[in-house]
Amino acid sequence: MITHLLTNFQHLKRHPYAVWIGFIFIGIALLLLPFITEVTLGRSWVRILDFTLLYIMLALGLNIVVGFTGLLDLGYVAFFAVGAYLYALFASPHFDLHLPFWALLPLGALVTCIFGILLGSPTLRLRGDYLAIVTLGFGEIIRIFLNNLNTPINITNGPQGLNMIDPIKIADFSLNQTHKISSIVLVSVHNYYYLFLILALLIIFISIRLENSRIGRAWMAIREDEVAAECMGINTRNMKLLAFAMGASFGGISGGLFASFQGFVSPESFNLMESIMILCMVVLGGIGHIPGVILGAVLLSVLPEMLRYIGPLEQALFGRVIVDPADLRMLLFGLIMVLIMLLRPAGLWPSSSRRQDLNND
Numbered sequence: 199m200i201t202h203l204l205t206n207f208q209h210l211k212r213h214p215y216a217v218w219i220g221f222i223f224i225g226i227a228l229l230l231l232p233f234i235t236e237v238t239l240g241r242s243w244v245r246i247l248d249f250t251l252l253y254i255m256l257a258l259g260l261n262i263v264v265g266f267t268g269l270l271d272l273g274y275v276a277f278f279a280v281g282a283y284l285y286a287l288f289a290s291p292h293f294d295l296h297l298p299f300w301a302l303l304p305l306g307a308l309v310t311c312i313f314g315i316l317l318g319s320p321t322l323r324l325r326g327d328y329l330a331i332v333t334l335g336f337g338e339i340i341r342i343f344l345n346n347l348n349t350p351i352n353i354t355n356g357p358q359g360l361n362m363i364d365p366i367k368i369a370d371f372s373l374n375q376t377h378k379i380s381s382i383v384l385v386s387v388h389n390y391y392y393l394f395l396i397l398a399l400l401i402i403f404i405s406i407r408l409e410n411s412r413i414g415r416a417w418m419a420i421r422e423d424e425v426a427a428e429c430m431g432i433n434t435r436n437m438k439l440l441a442f443a444m445g446a447s448f449g450g451i452s453g454g455l456f457a458s459f460q461g462f463v464s465p466e467s468f469n470l471m472e473s474i475m476i477l478c479m480v481v482l483g484g485i486g487h488i489p490g491v492i493l494g495a496v497l498l499s500v501l502p503e504m505l506r507y508i509g510p511l512e513q514a515l516f517g518r519v520i521v522d523p524a525d526l527r528m529l530l531f532g533l534i535m536v537l538i539m540l541l542r543p544a545g546l547w548p549s550s551s552r553r554q555d556l557n558n559d
Contacts, residue, residue, distance in 0.1 A: 264485065283344060299458060303451055
């Protein structure tokens, strides 16, 4: 079924008018999606859509490192944490600074970019499992620092986290309040949805431009054969650092948006499982393929939430809960991932080059 849909999409690409009409329909659907979701599924699912857009930004950032450059990063959530805490520290009563979001988001991107370079510098000669272990350790170090930087000087407020974080405010338009435009009522989750959608589209555009640029081709050359790339004159050191920096900046922006949306951050939100989940999004959708990564982020954001209904279903069928819903949810989630990897090892929507490489193997 999925293969048939993707084949039809490839045929549509040959007709430019059909592509533009498709873009228009997709745009209209995205604009109406929160209202349709609220009416059919409830407002809580609009909040899930907001988190889905955040995960799309995170997955595209990790795709630069893992998909384009071929560097396995298991500590990507560290950049997400740095961006979130940077926003929380300077937009909350903790330091009582309350800087505006238009200053904090670029600052978060810059700081996480520096963190990306700091991570990339000592790992330039590492590959495969060794790189994965080092990046995993980096992610855990950041989380432990955030958990313990409350003594002797209280910087992060330790395990208690930071709350009362300022919502994003554009002029007099606060995204945390309900607004009425003509007959359209926009609540908080709607406001954040449209902001996240704009920024997600911007990050998608940047990713596409990077993929088709000289830098993107250099990253892919390093992914395919680093030695051959270096022999062709590519400065592999600088390209790797640039990949870490660009991917980290996307994570920093997403972290700032997460902090403003939640109004609260704590070290528990940035554990290893989050890094693994983001990596699964990249691999599941189609590593190195931007539409595939977006598909993977959407599926792995929505699917676990749908599996929450297992508990009520057990109650309705058997009159009692036989298996704990949380355990069964993770079991089914893992089973689905294993089946997809067995049936489609290149991902649900791989790039044509990767699909061809697997077929040749």
